[in-house]
Amino acid sequence: MSVQTPVENRSTHHWQRELACAVRTRSALLQRLQLPEASGSPGAADAAAADFPVLVPESYLQRMQPGNPLDPLLLQVLPQDAEMTQLPGFTADAVGDLQAELTPGVLQKYHGRALLVTTGACAVHCRYCFRRSFPYSDLPVSAEQWEQAIRTIQDDDTITEVILSGGDPLLLTDGRLQNLISQLEQIPHLDRLRLHTRLPVVLPSRITAELLDMLQHTRLRSIMVIHANHAAELVGDCRDAIERLVGSGIPVLNQTVLLRQINDNATTLEQLSLTLINLGVMPYYLHQLDRVQGAAHFEVAEQNGRELIDQLSARLPGYAVPRYVREIPGATGKTRVGL
Ligand SMILES: *Cc1c(COP(=O)(O)O)cnc(C)c1O
Ligand code: SF4
Numbered sequence: 001m002s003v004q005t006p007v008e009n010r011s012t013h014h015w016q017r018e019l020a021c022a023v024r025t026r027s028a029l030l031q032r033l034q035l036p037e038a039s040g041s042p043g044a045a046d047a048a049a050a051d052f053p054v055l056v057p058e059s060y061l062q063r064m065q066p067g068n069p070l071d072p073l074l075l076q077v078l079p080q081d082a083e084m085t086q087l088p089g090f091t092a093d094a095v096g097d098l099q100a101e102l103t104p105g106v107l108q109k110y111h112g113r114a115l116l117v118t119t120g121a122c123a124v125h126c127r128y129c130f131r132r133s134f135p136y137s138d139l140p141v142s143a144e145q146w147e148q149a150i151r152t153i154q155d156d157d158t159i160t161e162v163i164l165s166g167g168d169p170l171l172l173t174d175g176r177l178q179n180l181i182s183q184l185e186q187i188p189h190l191d192r193l194r195l196h197t198r199l200p201v202v203l204p205s206r207i208t209a210e211l212l213d214m215l216q217h218t219r220l221r222s223i224m225v226i227h228a229n230h231a232a233e234l235v236g237d238c239r240d241a242i243e244r245l246v247g248s249g250i251p252v253l254n255q256t257v258l259l260r261q262i263n264d265n266a267t268t269l270e271q272l273s274l275t276l277i278n279l280g281v282m283p284y285y286l287h288q289l290d291r292v293q294g295a296a297h298f299e300v301a302e303q304n305g306r307e308l309i310d311q312l313s314a315r316l317p318g319y320a321v322p323r324y325v326r327e328i329p330g331a332t333g334k335t336r337v338g339l
Contacts, residue, residue, distance in 0.1 A: 290326075
C-alpha cells in the first residue's frame with residue numbers, strides 16, 4: 001500500500017527544475033529586484049530568514065516590479081525585522097492544528113472533511129503563514145504514515161471529502177499523487193477530493209496536461225482551491241495556468257489572506273475579485289490572519305476588514321464577494337467575521 005515510487009525521480013520535470021533554481025536568500029532576492037540591502041551587521045530580518053528561509057521561484061519573482069520595495073508580491077516573501085518581535089496573543093500553533101490531529105498527517109476539525117498533510121514542503125515561503133511554526137519537516141511522509149493515514153480515513157464513513165494540503169500537495173510528483181488518489185478512490189464513502197495549493201500562483205509550470213488528466217480521471221469529484229492575494233499575481237504564466245485549470249472543467253476557488261500593506265484596501269480587493277471572476281475562479285474565503293508568531297505586522301483589524309467587505313458588497317456582484325472568515329480553535333467550521 002505504499003505511495004512511494006522512487007523510480008520516477010529519473011525524469012525531472014520543468015517545474016522541479018524551476019523549484020531547484022528558486023531564490024533562497026534575502027540578499028539574492030533584494031539584488032534581483034535592484035533593491036539596497038540594509039548595511040551593517042546582520043539584523044533581525046536575517047535571524048527571521050534563518051528561522052524560516054526565503055524561498056521564491058523565478059516565475060513569482062518575474063511578476064515583481066524591480067526597484068519597488070513595496071511591491072505586493074515582494075512583501076509576502078521578504079523577511080522583515082518585525083518578524084522577530086514577540087507579541088502577546090501571537091503563538092506557534094495559532095489554529096489548534098496539534099489538537100485536531102487524528103493520526104500523524106490527518107487533521108479533522110470539521111464534519112465530513114478530513115485534511116491530509118501530504119508534505120511539509122511549499123514552493124514559496126509566505127512570511128505570514130500559519131504553518132511557519134508548525135513542526136513539519138520537508139521530508140517526505142513515510143510509507144507507514146501514509147498507510148495509517150489512509151486507514152484512519154477508511155475507518156470513518158462520515159468523511160466524504162479529503163482535502164490534500166500541506167505544505168503544498170502539488171509538490172508531490174505525479175506518481176505519488178496518482179498512488180494516493182488511487183488509494184482514496186477505493187474508499188467507498190469518499191465523494192470528493194479537494195486540493196489546497198498555491199502552486200498555480202507561485203509555480204504555474206506545475207499545472208501540466210498530465211496533472212489535469214489525473215484529476216479529471218478519478219471517480220472522485222476534484223476541486224481545487226488556489227491562494228492568490230493580489231491581482232498582480234494573476235498575470236503571465238500564472239494566468240495561463242489558471243486558464244488551463246478552468247478549461248479542464250475542475251471547479252477552481254480562491255482563498256486570500258487579508259494582509260496589511262498588501263491588499264487591505266477596497267480597490268485592491270475589488271481588482272482581485274474581478275480578475276478571478278473574469279478567469280472563471282470563484283472568490284471563496286478572505287481569511288483574517290491567523291495570530292501566528294512573527295506575523296503580527298501583517299494583521300488588519302477585524303473592524304477594517306468588515307468595512308472592506310461592506311465596500312466590496314456595494315461594488316461587486318454577490319458571487320464576487322468572498323466570505324470573510326477566521327479560524328477559531330475548536331469551532332465546527334470557519335467562523336464568519338462580523339456576523
Ligand atoms: C479550513 C479547513 C477545512 C476546510 O474548511 P471549508 O470551510 O470546508 O473550506 C477542513 N479541515 C481543516 C482542518 C481546515 O483547517
Ligand atoms: S504556500 Fe501556503 S502553506 Fe506554504 S508558506 Fe505559503 S501560505 Fe504557507
